[in-house]
Amino acid sequence: MMAATVAVMIVQRNLFAVVVLSGVYSFLMATVLVALDAVDVAMTEASVGAGISTVLLLGALYLTGATEAKPVARPWLPLAVSLATVGILVYGTSDLPPFSDPGSPIFQHVEPRYVSGALPETGIPNIVTAVLASYRGYDTLGETTVVFTAGAGVVALLRRRRGRGGAEAKP
Amino acid sequence: MKRLLVLRVIAKELIPFMLLFALYVQFHGELGPGGGFQAGVIIAATVVFYAIIFGLPTARKVVPDWLVETMMPLGVLVYAGVGFAGLFLGGNYLDYFVLDADPVHGQERGVFWIEVGVAITVAGVMLKIFYMFAGRGRSLDE
Known part of the structure; x- marks a missing residue:
């Protein structure tokens, strides 16, 4: 569900929908944190991520305009850098001890x-x-x-x- | 949104409970989940809610700018002050054991006050950022 939210956020050009979806993402994340027994963090995530920052982003949208402009250039290099970083991090997790060991x-x-x-x-x-x-x-x-x-x-x-x-x- | 009767009535009913919940999160944080940060955010969210329903100028009357701007450094000062209180009572900086004759009580007292400090600062900063953003264009209720 979180992956679907992120995918729609990337594709979507209507920024209002993106802001609302980021709030949805925060609530899903809070649910995950509750499942991990981190209730304090979940509470912070729900109130800050889904509450305050959604309001602030909506305020910013109100000032700027609600549609995203088409990108001028295709950002291949940043994409490659982020994918490489993801690869390194995933490789790094293979060395971590198993969860709750x-x-x-x-x-x-x-x-x-x-x-x-x-x-x-x-x-x-x-x-x-x-x-x-x-x-x-x-x-x-x-x-x-x-x-x-x-x-x-x-x-x-x-x-x-x-x-x-x-x-x-x-x- | 000033004219929507249902929203106004519901908001008026809800806001006291939201503030009460913030206080619960604040003072129950030692026993259950929560603490100063979360409570500060909930307090700020309550005022943001009020501003969205009743308009920014009304909210600015309820929680004026000078109060918000005082809250920002005040929380840090309360926190740092707890540290100095420990110093003056003969302990180390942020040493809570000396705040009361019974060290465990001293701990509870110290934690209580620093959580208050955190809540004040967080609520102040969140509100200030909201005011600055929302005050840039026209007010939100138009």
């Missing part, structure tokens, strides 16, 4: 400490939250700062353009 390195290093220590040490039953907020507090602080910086960047960009003389069409 308890002997693989990620389950050996700090993971036992988190699983056994999260509840007695932090009193937080949800291990994801415990790791995110407590054990990896610095990383989450950096992440919050990144979100803030991104917002500040958008503000800086859009403000200046408006000051220079109204809403000129976006490139």
Whole structure:
């Protein structure tokens, strides 16, 4: 179903349909994440991928126009580069340990400490939250700062353009 | 979309529950799925929903620009402030064990406040981006 969504998104020239389909894709992805027991990530995917970014893309569509222009040149070189990257990545996965193999390195290093220590040490039953907020507090602080910086960047960009003389069409 | 009665009534009924759900996701994040990031996004989505139904100018009156712009750095400051609180109480930076006499309680307190910080920043940034995008053309309700 996800592959079909992506295929239609590539072929489709009506950008409104593409935006809606990308929302559909996000919901399907969220379902996959729930099936993988990653409920926190699924929630983020559903709210950000399907909710906020769909609204933002629709807002952008409103400003630009709803049909995609025909491409001027056939982008063969980028296609070749991306296919080569896909090939390398797929080749790389053949060396990974099998899915949810308890002997693989990620389950050996700090993971036992988190699983056994999260509840007695932090009193937080949800291990994801415990790791995110407590054990990896610095990383989450950096992440919050990144979100803030991104917002500040958008503000800086859009403000200046408006000051220079109204809403000129976006490139 | 201002004139559609059904949409307006349904939106008015739904928005309190959406905000309540955001708070649930925020404060229940220690027990179930969720946390500051998701709660911030849901809060922002609620206001976006309101703006789509009632028009951007009305939403800007409810959640004014200065508030949104204050929320963006405020969340980061709350987060960093928790770190400094640990520092002043004799621990390391972002060390929650010293925030309460009982270390486990200290952890819970620290996590609670940093999640609040994350939620404030995320909601502020999402709303600010939405305002900037939607405010560029005409307002959405036309």
